[in-house]
Amino acid sequence: MIRGLYTSAWSMLANDRKMDVITNNLANVNTAGYKKDTVVFESFPDLLTKRINDTKNSSNIGSMELSSDVGEIFTYFTQGQLNQTNNMLDLAIDDNGGANTSSPAFFTVGVVDPSDNSNLKEYYTKDGSFVLNSDNQLVTKDGNYVLGQSGPITLEPGQFSIDDMGNIVQDGAVVDTLRITQFSDPAMLRKFGDNMLENTGSETSDFTGSVLQGFSEGSNVNVISEMVDMITVMRAYEANQKVLQSHDSLLEKAVNEVGVVR
Structure with a gap:
């Protein structure tokens, strides 16, 4: 009972x-x-x-x-619906039409380490609804840096374009390339907060998807x-x-x- x-x-x-x-x-x-x-x-x-308390018999009586x-x-990690916004700051990652759920790719975000303001800790997100801060740097809505191959991405005032491989082109020149991280084992990713993930041990692989400018990925709920x-x-x-x-x-x-x- x-x-x-x-x-x-x-x-x-x-x-x-x-x-x-x-x-x-x-x-x-x-x-x-x-x-x-x-x-x-x-x-x-x-x-x-x-x-217990049986001196004559201490055997098991069952389970x-x-x-x-x-x-x-x-x-x-299935892909959400890709919605066209026509906003040049909205980016989405197309994981081969949503078919590649075993090794999804993410935007890499740099978060300032509270113990060392000069150090950025890497996290990952599918939320590509970015904005520009006062220094014309590409950041998330929470103010965290969107990382390129050279670190935080700084743009000049004006229009820019991003191709399907994440190359950022402005005034006819490649400014930087988005740091897209693709994981071979998404089970090793853990939610950190602010719609970001942290890697707890998954290996990375070459990016096989494509970046879409002017699109936003919705939730998969x-x-x-x-x-x-x-x-x-x-x-x-x-x-x-x-x-x-x-x-x-x-x-x-x-x-x-x-x-x-x-």
């Missing part, structure tokens, strides 16, 4: 965590370049049950399982699918809640009524 309380309560916690992930996906449905997350459940390992838990938060998952999680949570209430009622009867001498 006590085991049932733990099983139901832990399942409620796991479903609550999944609901948080679904809510975050829905909140970012209009965030450019956002990649949806999903919860992967895993079973608790079997617990070997032993006899038991205690429901499931959140194993990991998995990110889908499917609203209908997320709403269906939300309803499923709510029903699972309610079912475990009712089981927990039943166990609580049985325990109350066991404590207050069983063994009462009348």
Whole structure:
């Protein structure tokens, strides 16, 4: 009976965590370049049950399982819809028509290291809705530097163009080339914040996609699918809640009524 309380309560916690992930996906449905997350459940390992305080026999008496838990938060790197904006500061990466999800490519962003203002730490993003700062440098909406092969990209006032390989052309000359980073193992990427990712060990590969100027990649969140998952999680949570209430009622009867001498 006590085991049932733990099983139901832990399942409620796991479903609550999944609901948080679904809510975050829905909140970012209009965030450019956002990649949806999903919860992967895993079973608790079997617990070997032993006899205790039994001097005659200390053998095992069986095993038991205690429901499931959140194993990991998995990110889908499928390509979102490419929307034409005709804004020269909006860029998108076309991963071979969205077919290349096993080794996606990202814009490389430099974030100032708080411990050393002269050092930039590299992060990666699919959000190519860039702007120009007061120094005419290409930056993200949060003010982080968009990196080229020579570091932060500084432009001259006026029009510029970017070809499909990321070469930035201004006044007929190549100013710099976008630093596009393609990863061979996207499972090693972790969300950092501000719609950016950090690499925790994936090797890089040659860029095989193309850069599109005047386009923005939307999120890959499917609203209908997320709403269906939300309803499923709510029903699972309610079912475990009712089981927990039943166990609580049985325990109350066991404590207050069983063994009462009348």
